Amino acid sequence: MQQNETKDITVLLRAWQQGDEAAHDELGRVVYEQLRAIARRRLAGERNEHALQPTALVNEAYLRLMDGRDSPWRDRVHFYATAALHMRAILIDHARARLAVKRGGGQAALVTLDESFIGGSGVHETDFLLLDKSLRDLEREDARSAKIVELSYFSGLEREGIAELLGISVPTVDRCLRFGRAWLRRSLNVDNGDDPTT
Secondary structure: OOHHHHHHHHHHHHHHHOOOHHHHHHHHHHHHHHHHHHHHHHHOOOOOOOOOOHHHHHHHHHHHHOOOOOOOOOOHHHHHHHHHHHHHHHHHHHHHHHHHHOOOOOOOOEEEEEHHHHOOOOEEEEEHHHHHHHHHHHHHHOHHHHHHHHHHHHHOOOHHHHHHHHOOOHHHHHHHHHHHHHHHHHHOOOOOOOOOOO
16 A cells, blocks of 8 residues: 555544544545455455355445444554454354354354465465464463454554554564464464474
């Protein structure tokens, strides 16, 4: 995303919070495609029979985000961090509903995790609810690492954006990502391969 677009999102967020309805419409135009890109990445590894499509995910996340102008967003980075939380919650709700419908058939909502998320090499398919449980376990062990992994996976924020949002250094983000990814590999029984970051 270009720097001037980054600034535009922050300006539009503030204008909308102050009552500018035109800013609301413009904000939707500016962020919608980015949210779609995030949703496509998050659902890319899911099996074809998965009923939740990227458009449905981003539409629901967008509606939750735009539910009220009282949201205390500070800027673009904070906005996408909030979007990440909503996307995770929507995916969890969908995975639980899918499991309830398929009870007895043993079908769960499966996602494919690649090395950008868990490190190592290759890809790994896992149950989304198991992934969520692993993230919650990680949060109990190291809340900062869990938050950073969540932001990296569900919002698509780069290391610099995560550092800016959390008010920490990029090397700290890197250390937390290494720890969090190693934790998830162990929790999800993913082969470490030859990941140079661990």
